[in-house]
Amino acid sequence: MAVNVAAWSDPVRQPEPGRLRTWHLVCPSESLRPGQVMGFSLGGRELVLFRGQGGTVFALSAHCAHMGTHLAGGTVVGDCLRCPLHHWRFDGSGACRAVPRQPEVTGRPGQRPFPVVERHGAILVFNGPVVLFPPPAVGDAELRWRTGPAVTVRCDWLPVIANSFDIEHLRTVHRRELWDAPTVERPDPFTFRLRYTSRVTGTGPSDRLMKALSGNRIGVTITLHGGTLLSVESDLGRTRSALVAGLHKTPEGMSVRLAFAARRSHVPGMDGVSLAVSRWLFTAFLRRDLSVLHGMRFNAAGAAEDPVLRQLLDFTASLPEDRDDERG
Structure with missing residues (x-):
């Protein structure tokens, strides 16, 4: 697939991840209890x-349709959110349901709603009025999930994305080699997927454990969902693990929050152990990236020399962003 390298060499013309019409990982499910509000x-x-x-x-x-008060300071009443200033109440669809001393609220302005789902131990919000594609379904019902704290990488969006699909980087930094040629799939306009089978060439503690668990044959599926959610599924033969990374741009760089999964165990108390091992393996793998990505200025012309990254750039350039007139 062709990509306009000149356009991608100009950072001003890169898609803004916060404006992408896609699912965004906001926070762990457990961090928002009944009756709580967050901005x-x-x-x-x-x-x-x-x-x-x-x-x-x-x-x-976030801002009340009545006079613009920020509703993060509001109160949950039943399944409605009450404005802290004049106590207007809005239900989950954004409709105004009550105004003090006003028995009739028909025609009152309401709030704009956004689609929400809970998946993989996290809360996902779709950035737009209409869901363009379903939230990602990673793994199966046998996986147990736990969401970790966010980590900030001091770089822009594209370096983090491209890093996950960079086969040469897999060899040089992560000490992996491929058994066969990788395959790229684009099943729909919002999904970019890479599959490969690797072997471990490193000798560190996590490398030795990965080699022992997998018999040194690791099936890997990496999927970019809409530009802001990245999933990694690993088939180690005797066990499977998965990860979902939510990307969120901040003034300091890219905030990356990881949700880890491991196969449920029939042995009492082993679920926590399996999750801890999964988290350690993934964290050890990803920790090698942080020092490399800090301060990186992405060069699209150099990336486009790689056939996989060239297709990735073509995909990210095609992702839809919301328009200014939709951002009320």
Whole structure:
């Protein structure tokens, strides 16, 4: 697939990750309990999340339609969010349901709602009025998930994305070699997938454990979902593990939050051990990237020399962003 390398060499013309019409990982599910409210920003758009007393999570535009008060200071009443200034109440669809001393609220302005799902131990919000594709389904029901703290990498969005699909980097930094040629899939306009089978050439503690668990044959599937969610599924033969990384741009760089998974065990107490091992292996693998990516200025012309990265750039350039007139 062809890519306009000249366009991607200009950082001003790169897609803004916070404006992508896609699913964004906001926070771990466990961090938002019934009755809690939190604010969140996506590319300059202010949102609020709240979990109703019934347990469902909702996302609304952050500033009250009445006089603009930020609703992060509001109160959850049942499955509605009450504005802290004049106590207007809005349900999860954004409709105004109550105004003090006003028995009739028909025609009152409401809040803009955003689609929300809980998946892989995290809360995902779609940045747009209409869901363009379903949230990613990684692994199967036998996997148990745990979401870790966010880590900030001092670079832009594309270096983090490209790093995950860079086969030469896999060899030089992660000490892996491929058994056969990798394959690239684009099953729909919002999904970019790379599959390969690797062997371990490193000799560190995590390398030795990975070699022992896998018989030195590791099937890997890396998928970019809409530009902001990255999943990695590893088949080690005797066991499987998975990871989902949510990317969020901050003033300091790219915030990366990881959700780890491991196969459920039938042995009491072993689920926690399996998750700890999965987290250690993935963290050891990813830690090698951090010092390399800090301060990186992405050179698209150099990246486009790699056939996989060339297709990745073509994919990211095609992702839809929300328009300024949709950002109310």
